[in-house]
Every structure is written in structure tokens, then in C-alpha cells.
Amino acid sequence: MVRKGMQGGLRDRKIRRFDRCCKKDKQRWKRMVSITAFGGIDEIGGNKFLIEDKHSRIFVDFGQSFTMLDEYFVPEAYLQPRERFGLRDYFAFDLIPKLKGLYSKEAIEKTDLGYSPPEYDGVLISHAHFDHIEHLKYLHPDIPVYMGEATKLIIESTQETSYNCVKYITKDNKVNTFRTGKHFAIGDFVVHPIHVDHSVPGAYGFIIETSDGNIVYSGDIRKHGPRADMTEDFLKKAAEFDPLLFIVEGTRVNASETRKNHTESYVQEECQRIASEKKDFILAMRYPKDIDRFRTFYSVAKATGKELVITMKTAHLLLSLKNDPIGLPSPYNDPAIKIYGREKKVYKPWELELLPKCVDSKYLYKNKENIILELEFSQLPELIDIQPKSGDCIHSMSEPFEEDPLSQISDDVLRRWAKKFNLNYHQLHASGHASMAEIFSFIDQINAEYVMPVHTTGADLFKGDNIIKARRGEKI
Numbered sequence: 001m002v003r004k005g006m007q008g009g010l011r012d013r014k015i016r017r018f019d020r021c022c023k024k025d026k027q028r029w030k031r032m033v034s035i036t037a038f039g040g041i042d043e044i045g046g047n048k049f050l051i052e053d054k055h056s057r058i059f060v061d062f063g064q065s066f067t068m069l070d071e072y073f074v075p076e077a078y079l080q081p082r083e084r085f086g087l088r089d090y091f092a093f094d095l096i097p098k099l100k101g102l103y104s105k106e107a108i109e110k111t112d113l114g115y116s117p118p119e120y121d122g123v124l125i126s127h128a129h130f131d132h133i134e135h136l137k138y139l140h141p142d143i144p145v146y147m148g149e150a151t152k153l154i155i156e157s158t159q160e161t162s163y164n165c166v167k168y169i170t171k172d173n174k175v176n177t178f179r180t181g182k183h184f185a186i187g188d189f190v191v192h193p194i195h196v197d198h199s200v201p202g203a204y205g206f207i208i209e210t211s212d213g214n215i216v217y218s219g220d221i222r223k224h225g226p227r228a229d230m231t232e233d234f235l236k237k238a239a240e241f242d243p244l245l246f247i248v249e250g251t252r253v254n255a256s257e258t259r260k261n262h263t264e265s266y267v268q269e270e271c272q273r274i275a276s277e278k279k280d281f282i283l284a285m286r287y288p289k290d291i292d293r294f295r296t297f298y299s300v301a302k303a304t305g306k307e308l309v310i311t312m313k314t315a316h317l318l319l320s321l322k323n324d325p326i327g328l329p330s331p332y333n334d335p336a337i338k339i340y341g342r343e344k345k346v347y348k349p350w351e352l353e354l355l356p357k358c359v360d361s362k363y364l365y366k367n368k369e370n371i372i373l374e375l376e377f378s379q380l381p382e383l384i385d386i387q388p389k390s391g392d393c394i395h396s397m398s399e400p401f402e403e404d405p406l407s408q409i410s411d412d413v414l415r416r417w418a419k420k421f422n423l424n425y426h427q428l429h430a431s432g433h434a435s436m437a438e439i440f441s442f443i444d445q446i447n448a449e450y451v452m453p454v455h456t457t458g459a460d461l462f463k464g465d466n467i468i469k470a471r472r473g474e475k476i
Contacts, residue, residue, distance in 0.1 A: 300372065
């Protein structure tokens, strides 16, 4: 079981230490480690944690939660912050912390926050998902950013292929990459990145050595994916460091769990069963960065003699990762893969490079009974050209959330498209996040003195005297 401690977490630890100090040790008190959560508290995603030790200050992740704008903006109805004014609208509603020496000149020139040279030593990025990287686009370029090698490649591919041309990192940013087994110093901190299993390649947890003890950060983590061994590596290493604090995600820590706890192997078995039952068209939908799910569809295609038809965006990502040790097939040379080049009036430069290698809708129409076609939600009108008469739709993403009306509407619309083309609808997904039972077992295994739940709306379900309930913007 986790160790028991006094209520109040790090703050009480500091007070107890301070009470034992004489007056000449007050300077030491002032330099004790502190943590301030500017996101990821009572919400899913948006992780943004400032850790300070002596004269060093680092952020761990720099994302935006999925609900951050909901109180004042409705992007789907085009009510959204005015990006031409940088952070002005975000500051007006206290959506992003107004901190000197953190943001680029461009981000704050239309705000009342005066420019200051960088006052932070670095930003650690755990993985390439939106809710952990979105605000990098506002970061001062002279503040070093640290991320896994695969994460950098994924971000660069996403930037080039995204519809909104967002730039998380540019040639002006000081980007440092790492892999498991390497450790490095940032000011007074020593950081050990350890790989974890998540729904995107290059995901890491961190062990951060501080003057006050070791802090462990889980990032987004699971143990039911295809690389449970990586998560076990992280848990074992973290426990060896006898941590003072475990900052742990709790996405699926809820009073009632609506998500199925499927493994990736189960998803593959079910997809293969569906594809083997009859020779027919299959529409497969997944998150663009979920390479594990791509591998699943690819394996099913090979096992059933079908062709996996991928989007140009997926082809670009595979080519970006071609030299990465994760070992992905080439979209150019693998006979089980075809690239779908949608008909458009204007193509971007990266699309023009891929276009000669692509098949068109006429090819898909002629071969529809022998393909597994990956499409994004916005690309469903392509079915009008392909004209499937029957088949299956495998929705391999999260179930719609009751609290998110748009999510439910999108699911209803997808089901109507499936019905229109006589496609049997299947919900098959392995979550990128550990179940509540898994999270609590991680806490027991790491056995930190204190535990701080983040990336969750279920913090009250974490029980024990050693649980720190952080509040947004308050220093611990």
C-alpha cells in the first residue's frame, strides 16, 4: 500500500522541516521544491505543471484540455479566441497563466503583459497529443523544449499535414530529443525519461531528481496495450528511486466506468473475425496518431488478404517515422498498403509529393470488396464515390461522451452514414489510458510518499492521507 502522510502534501512536509530548522536555515526553506498546476486539474488533459527548485524552473507538459474553452467559447459555432491577437482573449478569461518570461513576443504583443526575456529553464513534453503540446505554439523560442525523438517527428508531420497549419515548434525553437536510458540536467534538476505504453509512439513518463526528493510523473499511461513491458519498465524504475511524489494521470478514474477495457489484441481478434466472415467492404476509423491501431488494421488486412487503404496524412506520418526503431511498413513498397488520393481542386506541396503513389476513388470502387478503407470523420463523403453496397464500419475510437453533445451528434451522424451504405456498425477500441484498478495498482507499486492525481475529473476517488488535491494556479 502507499505510505500514509499528513494532509496537505508537500506543504506540510515543508512546514515540518521548517519547524526543525534554526533561523540560519531560513534560506534553505526558501529554496524548497514547489509545484504549481496551471492545467490538468479537475479536467481531462491540459497538463501544465511548473516545478521550481532553488533557481531552476521547468514546465512538465504544455497542453490544453479538451474543455478549456467551453465556458466562454464554442469553436464549432466559430466563437473562438482571436488568434490574430495572440493570448489577449485567453488572458481576459484567465484560461492561460499570465506569466512573465514564458511566451514569445508575437504571443503577447497584443496583450497587457510586457515582454521579458526567458525566465524558465525548459519544458518537458511527455508525448505528442494535443492536450499535452497545444500551447507550445505560444512558448518563447529561447526556452529549451525536451521531447522524445518520435514525438518530434510526429509533431513535425502533424504540422505539415494539419488543416490549420499550426506550428508547435519551428527552426527557432531549441528542441532537445531523448530516448529511454538517457538522463540529462535542466538547471538544478536531473531528468530520467522512461518509455510508457500509450496510444501514440514515443510516450514517456519522467523521474525528476530535485533537492527535496524525487518526483515521478506518469504522463498518459496504460498496461493493457501491446507494449505493457514499457509501462512495467517505468513502474519498476520509478519505485527504485523511492519517490517523494507521484504525479499520476486518472483519466478513467470515475465512479462509473463507461469505457470497455479492451486490450489491443482483443481489438485485433474482433476486427479479424469481422473481416473474415465475408468478402465485403470495411470502413475503419481511428485516431490519426494511433499507430498501434494502424498496426492492428494492417495485420488484419494481411491475414485476410485485403488491402489497407490509408489516408495521405497517415502515409506522411509513416514516412516521417521510417527510420524510427518502432519499425513501421513503407506505404510505398508494402503490397498490403495503398494510399488514397482524394480528388481536390488544390493540393498542398506535401500532397503533391505523395499523389503519384496514390490510388483514386475509381480504384476503390472497383476493388471495394477487397479493401479496408481508413477515413477521417470529415472525409465520409468519399463513400458517395466508392458506393459500397454492404459491409462493416469499425469505429475504433472512444465512445461518445454524454457530457459532450458534439461527440454524441458526431456518433449519431456516423451511424446514419453507416446505415445509408448498409454497413454494420462495430464499436471496438482499446483505450490509451489505464483503468481505475490499474492506476491504483501503479500507485501501490511505486509507493511514493505523496500522490497527486491529475488529468482526471475523479480526484476525490483517490483515497489516503497522502493524496494531494491540487488547485489550479496554487503553489504546493
